[in-house]
Amino acid sequence: MRGSSLATRLFLSATAWLVVILAITGVILSSVYRDATERAFDRRLNLYLRTLIAEVATPDEPADHQFQLGEPLFELPLSGWYWQILRTDVEKGETRASRSLWDKKLPKLEDQGFELTPAGIRIGYVDGPEGQTLRMVERPVDLGSDGRFLVGVAGDASEIFDETRSFDYYLGGTFTSLGIVLLLTTIFQVRFGLAPLKRISEAIADIRSGRAERLEGKFPVEIAPLARETNALIDANREIVERARTHVGNLAHAVKTPLSVIVNEAATHAADPFAAKVLEQAVVMRDQVAHHLERARIAARVTIVSTVTEVAPVLEALRRTMEKIHRDRDITIELKADPSAKFRGERQDIEEMAGNLVDNACKWAASQVFIEVLVEPPAEPGAGPRLHIIVDDDGRGLSAAERAQVSR
Template sequence: MSAGAETAATVPAAESPARPKRAASIAARLFGAAAIWAFAILLAGGWTLSNYYQRQVERSFDQRLHVYLKTLVAGLADGTFARQDSGSIGEPRFELPLSGWYWQISRIDRDPPETTGSKSLFEEQLPRLADTDGAASSAREGYVTGPEGRRLRLVERTIDLGSDGRYLISIGADSGEIDKDVADLNFALLVTFLLLGLGLVVTTGFQVGFGLRPLARIRAQLVEIRTGSRARIDDAVPREIAPLAAELNALIDSNRAIVERARTHVGNLAHGLKTPLAVIANEARSGDGAFAEKVSEQAVLMRRQIDHHLERARLSAGIAFAGEASELKPIVEAIARTLEKVHRDRDVRVGVAAGHDVRVRGERQDLEEMIGNLVDNACKWARSQVSISVEPLPGAAKSGHTAALIRVDDDGPGLDTQELDKVLARGGRLDETKPGSGLGLAIVSELAAMYGGKLSLGRAPAGGLRCELQLPTV
């Protein structure tokens, strides 16, 4: 095939625009929010439990110290202060030097105060919690730094015995027991809450996935609608997203109605313009002179432009709603049989090799027009043989998905480089004796680009023209 090639040698699909920046997914937002709240609640709960337990341990520890404090107060009140020793209050650790358990009695109404204490103080003294120069008061508790820098839990009380004097009685004990109990609880809380948090995160993940599953089904159905496997979204959806599904179905129906109206208007416009042009062309042919020839020439050019733009508008309307898919094998075989009959007077044979049956995106009418134009051009310029092959071509479509390759070869004269450059022009024809408007391959390439494919021209093994049409599969 040669001069009848009507358009570009290679017309790739238009470059896709830069992909917009996507917002965070609903699943990620739900999962992140749930994880943050779970972490905050567990942290607050752990802190609350730890502080509550620490107060309880301190209260229990203080109760023990208060028993010793009351023993000392009783001994001081009944006049046995001079005989008071650590053994009499029931705790051997008051006997051991610097054991961490201490008692101390100070007469604070004298200057300097008279102080006596347990053997465990070993000539050291316990610090005070607060000013005790006032009247008798209730017991006080707190933490101080004692001998050897140890942190002590201290309880103290001021006793006013009137003429017998005022005394400050203190009991201190190493706070390590409190710290150890609290640390053990904190470790248990940490392990427990980590496991609980992990369980909550996993559960939240399953919950989010389960909750968003209807949206995933809608997305899958939209993909099926786009590829032609489905016409509408199912009505059986949760009530929260039922309005969304209803609006999408309404949009799909509206797009279908728009496509049908556009096709109707394009057809009406075609009939409305072609009839007056035919009248003008007939009148021009019946006249003589340069004027009639010029009018006839311009009428032909106008007819070609109208054919091109009306066909392009029809094709744009035809794919305004993506949702059709068709099988290639029956289309190719039907076109081959038809065109072989059309060109039987020239004894042109059309062979088909479509062992791999594939479905491509596109309406059957558009596929028939694209493949029919390619095969018809091949038959016009072939000497005796045209071959058609269909095979899958992974990753060749503009979308990056799998594609189908329809290859049409003929054994005609073919095209050289200069001729390929010439047929790049819309409506360009190398031989005006052959029928046609010079728009066939232009329509094929533009329609292929609209579907996300492309048309390429080259040289066939038999010397003629090779046309390769790539279309995305479903």
């Protein structure tokens, strides 16, 4: 992961919040559904419980009367659905139970530590005769002289667990699909939201390559100040460069004029050894000043970020000019230039640099000069392509001693 990527940071933060929110929402919905399922199950148990209490409260019922609740599961042995009526006001309590309970007994919720609710019942989960988990509701009933009873109804809690598990399964699938859709939406939103920044980046690249001079177009209000400040910076850079050019030109005139006077005065007294020495050093000073002023002028031009010059047309015009200048020696100049070659600078700069090389080659060539322009790919990511101009001739070249002298 690129820590400097704003898009990655936005996507990861949105994804983290999305996962947390969906997880919390899923837990809450699952809990709410489980409570609702339990309440529906408890209403069913309470209905059976009230029916049993009504049967118990009916006078003159024979002892062997079998209560009918209208639920076949109470008739099937160990079906998971049971009812039990326990008389508690006698030493040896009388117990009546559903056929499904067979010869087993239901545990008492009172003994399990469950407290009476405001409705006068106890309710909770207990272990059944066959190890089933039962949801049980229990209520004490006092019939006065007819006795006190503990009436309980229990149902198989697997119905609650299966319903909740099924809901959790569908909820997880729904939230997973929703999460994927929201993540795709987040990716689109991040890309759409950062598109103006990408436009600014591409526009700045166009300025550096010379295809544009300013940041153009409308930008969102949050980014518009950045575009304005960037344009202001480009304008300020141009003004600084123009002032530097002016100062370089003024300095050139201010220095060259006194040096020309010194050179002229010393030349009129060439026979005097002192004048000859002054003339020699003044010429060296003039050449050095011209050299460094020219370098400063070129450096100032290069700082203009939006100036780009096509190389092939410049060298083609230079080729024709040099052939005319040296036509008395019948010099032929062959040019092979990459059409995509560009120079980041002004036309006069590359004319001057290439012109010096070509003119020198024409002076020493026997009959032919070769010019080749190459564009090399970037050496490293983020760097621009490199421009190579190769000037060669068929002259005699330099001897070892001459090369050593030139390199000094």
